[in-house]
Amino acid sequence: MATARNVAATPVTIVIFGGSGDLAHRKLVPALFELHREGYLAAGSAVVGFSRSVASDEAWRLAMKSAVEEFGRCKPSQNTGLWDEFASRLFIHRGDVAAPKSFTELGERMREIETQRGLPGNRLYYLAIPPSSIEPVIRNMGETALVAPSESSVWSRVIVEKPFGHDLGSARSLNELLSSVFRERQIFRIDHYLGKETTQNILVFRLGNGLFEPLWNRRYIDHVQITVAEAIGVEGRGKFFEETGILRDIVQNHALQLLCLVAMEPPVAFEPNAVRDEKVKVLRSIRPQTTEEILRDTVRGQYGPGAVGGVAVPGYRQEPNVDEASLRDTYAAWKLQIENWRWAGVPFYIRAGKRLPKRVTEIAITFKTPPIAFFRKFGVMRQEPNSLILRIQPDEGIALRFGAKQPGAAMKFDPVKMDFRYSEYFGAHAPDAYERLLLDAINGDSTLFMRRDEIEVAWEHVTAVLDTWRENPPLDMPNYEAGTWGPEAAVALMARDGRNWRRP
Numbered sequence: 442m443a444t445a446r447n448v449a450a451t452p453v454t455i456v457i458f459g460g461s462g463d464l465a466h467r468k469l470v471p472a473l474f475e476l477h478r479e480g481y482l483a484a485g486s487a488v489v490g491f492s493r494s495v496a497s498d499e500a501w502r503l504a505m506k507s508a509v510e511e512f513g514r515c516k517p518s519q520n521t522g523l524w525d526e527f528a529s530r531l532f533i534h535r536g537d538v539a540a541p542k543s544f545t546e547l548g549e550r551m552r553e554i555e556t557q558r559g560l561p562g563n564r565l566y567y568l569a570i571p572p573s574s575i576e577p578v579i580r581n582m583g584e585t586a587l588v589a590p591s592e593s594s595v596w597s598r599v600i601v602e603k604p605f606g607h608d609l610g611s612a613r614s615l616n617e618l619l620s621s622v623f624r625e626r627q628i629f630r631i632d633h634y635l636g637k638e639t640t641q642n643i644l645v646f647r648l649g650n651g652l653f654e655p656l657w658n659r660r661y662i663d664h665v666q667i668t669v670a671e672a673i674g675v676e677g678r679g680k681f682f683e684e685t686g687i688l689r690d691i692v693q694n695h696a697l698q699l700l701c702l703v704a705m706e707p708p709v710a711f712e713p714n715a716v717r718d719e720k721v722k723v724l725r726s727i728r729p730q731t732t733e734e735i736l737r738d739t740v741r742g743q744y745g746p747g748a749v750g751g752v753a754v755p756g757y758r759q760e761p762n763v764d765e766a767s768l769r770d771t772y773a774a775w776k777l778q779i780e781n782w783r784w785a786g787v788p789f790y791i792r793a794g795k796r797l798p799k800r801v802t803e804i805a806i807t808f809k810t811p812p813i814a815f816f817r818k819f820g821v822m823r824q825e826p827n828s829l830i831l832r833i834q835p836d837e838g839i840a841l842r843f844g845a846k847q848p849g850a851a852m853k854f855d856p857v858k859m860d861f862r863y864s865e866y867f868g869a870h871a872p873d874a875y876e877r878l879l880l881d882a883i884n885g886d887s888t889l890f891m892r893r894d895e896i897e898v899a900w901e902h903v904t905a906v907l908d909t910w911r912e913n914p915p916l917d918m919p920n921y922e923a924g925t926w927g928p929e930a931a932v933a934l935m936a937r938d939g940r941n942w943r944r945p
């Protein structure tokens with residue numbers, strides 16, 4: 442996608458709202474350390490954490506050091522000089538997101554830091570905070586002049602983490618709120634799946650090769666399966682999950698973004714609006730479903746107790762902070778039709794779930810079988826369809842399955858596979874998605890971020906499902922055992938069409 446990695450980053454002050462939160466620990470500061478290590482952070486650039494609880498710069502630097510030690514690729518303990526250099530970029534601002542005074546003080550603190558470090562005043566604000574804090578933060582930023590007007594010589598940008606609303610109405614309100622303070626080009630709505638190397642490779646694979654794109658349509662493709670499976674459960678996030686569910690947590694964003702990249706038309710240019718125009722067209726082409734169709738073409742599930750990787754695990758209802766009669770979805774399957782010239786009649790099946798047998802995200806494209814059973818006289822009545830598997834994670838790679846003749850006198854077929862593995866070919870560990878996305882935001886490249894209309898059209902479809910599900914409560918939850926591939930109804934959804942889910 443965009444070539445931000447070849448571009449020197451501009452000097453910037455990065456403010457992390459939620460400086461002592463989980464995301465800052467696990468992802469943001471480790472990613473920034475990595476950017477520093479690779480020389481992508483311009484001299485002087487500073488990172489200011491906004492937090493209610495951390496007492497001093499020193500305390501935050503120590504907390505971040507252990508966070509990077511635990512979650513980062515490059516360990517501070519083995520690179521002390523490098524860490525010390527990076528740590529000198531870190532500052533904490535203690536404040537309350539609801540208090541305008543904290544924001545006026547933040548402005549003063551940033552000016553001080555910027556003067557000391559010779560920074561021009563470019564600012565990147567990262568909202569790594571729960572939805573309830575977003576509104577006061579945006580309002581206070583607007584009221585305390587923390588945001589440079591978009592025509593000024595320095596820039597201010599904001600990165601907004603998911604969840605981006607919990608339905609269409611709330612996503613629209615959030616967009617309204619953001620646009621009362623920022624212009625659209627200043628807003629970077631993040632979906633970290635777009636920053637994954639293998640996700641970016643979907644377009645390179647399709648559009649950078651002559652072989653595949655001519656086949657990429659309803660004439661040759663039978664159906665597409667998108668799987669986002671996780672072996673983990675809700676990992677102490679019971680309260681969050683009770684309010685969210687897998688459809689909002691994974692399908693509305695990550696899975697639909699993957700679908701967009703697989704299904705979109707080639708953009709007219711490789712630039713933010715051209716790419717996002719095509720993604721929006723895909724979302725707009727998803728055929729709206731009636732209540733009956735939603736009940737027929739979606740499956741919701743919830744895991745009960747079971748075992749994952751041989752270890753016994755509790756059911757969802759036994760997780761902390763989960764209602765013991767909860768009807769929340771931890772699994773969702775959805776059959777969609779994209780009604781345009783390229784895809785009419787080719788179903789897209791999405792499934793996502795927690796506590797499935799393994800962690801795997803992949804896109805499987807199944808091609809049509811040959812028009813005649815050419816080897817019938819040898820008893821081969823039907824050949825396995827060819828399939829192309831784009832493995833997003835883990836074991837990143839691409840596999841092509843096709844039939845081959847078994848050696849010997851008999852005409853027997855075996856499905857074989859050509860397999861490309863990133864790790865074998867490129868060796869080095871891939872950068873984390875947040876590294877790429879932070880750098881793109883610093884460089885002002887929004888290709889891998891979601892535009893307002895994209896979010897809203899995705900929510901239109903998902904909200905229709907959520908409404909139908911709410912009006913028709915499930916009677917069978919929990920309906921899959923932890924460590925299995927989901928509810929029986931999901932198997933039936935495919936079987937009805939004479940197909941099967943792939944076993945990754």
Ligand code: BG6
Nearest residue numbers: 603633634671690691695802834
């Ligand atoms: C997050 C979800 O967006 O993505 C989590 O909130 C999920 O529930 C995570 O576990 C998965 O991300 P990844 O990069 O590990 O596939």
